[in-house]
Amino acid sequence: MPKRPxxxxxxxxxxxxxxxxxxxxxxxxxxxxxxxxxxxxKLNRDWWVEEKSLLAYQEAQEKExxxxxxxxxxxxxxxxxxxxxxxxxxxxxxxxxxxxxxKNFLRILARQKKIAAVKVGNIWLINRxxxxxxxxxxxxxxxxxxxxxNKTPADE
Numbered sequence: 001m002p003k004r005p006x007x008x009x010x011x012x013x014x015x016x017x018x019x020x021x022x023x024x025x026x027x028x029x030x031x032x033x034x035x036x037x038x039x040x041x042k043l044n045r046d047w048w049v050e051e052k053s054l055l056a057y058q059e060a061q062e063k064e065x066x067x068x069x070x071x072x073x074x075x076x077x078x079x080x081x082x083x084x085x086x087x088x089x090x091x092x093x094x095x096x097x098x099x100x101x102x103k104n105f106l107r108i109l110a111r112q113k114k115i116a117a118v119k120v121g122n123i124w125l126i127n128r129x130x131x132x133x134x135x136x137x138x139x140x141x142x143x144x145x146x147x148x149x150n151k152t153p154a155d156e
Contacts, residue, residue: 011051012041018049022058032057075121089118089125099131109134 015033019026030047032054033040039053096103107124110117116130 012048013051013054015047015049018051018054021051022054024058029054072121088128090128090131092124092126095126095128095131098128099135 013021015026015029018024018029022029029049032038033047033049038057039050041048090098092103092106095101095106099106106126109115110119110124110126115134116127118125
C-alpha cells in the first residue's frame, strides 16, 4: 500500500465516492482495494482510493471487455459462411424437436463428445446423422436389456 495520504488530499476519494464515480458496488471497490488492484489506503475504518488508479482500472477492464466482444464477433462472422455450408447440422432447439431429448441433455452429449457437434460462438451445431446414430444405439441397448429381462427360465 502507498504511504498514508493526507485526509483530504486531492486525487483521493472514499469508497462510496469511488462507487458513485464508476458505477461499481462499494463492496466491489473495497475488494479491488484489498486485492491491490487499485491504489488504496485504509485509514481507521475508511478506505481511501486514488481516483487515477481507479479510473485506470476501469478503463483497462472496459478495453478487455471490448477485446473479448470483438473476438466473439470475429468468431461468429468468420464462422457464418462455413455454417451455411454445414448441411446436415442442426441447432440445439432443432435437435431437441427431432430427437425428443431436452436441450440441456443435448448440450451434455455434445460436451462429452457422444454426438458430433461444433460450437460456434455460443451456439452448438449438432450433426444430424450423429444424433440419429446415438438414438439408434440407445434404443438397441434398451431392446437388448428388455429382451434379457423378459426371458423366462423355460426360454433358456
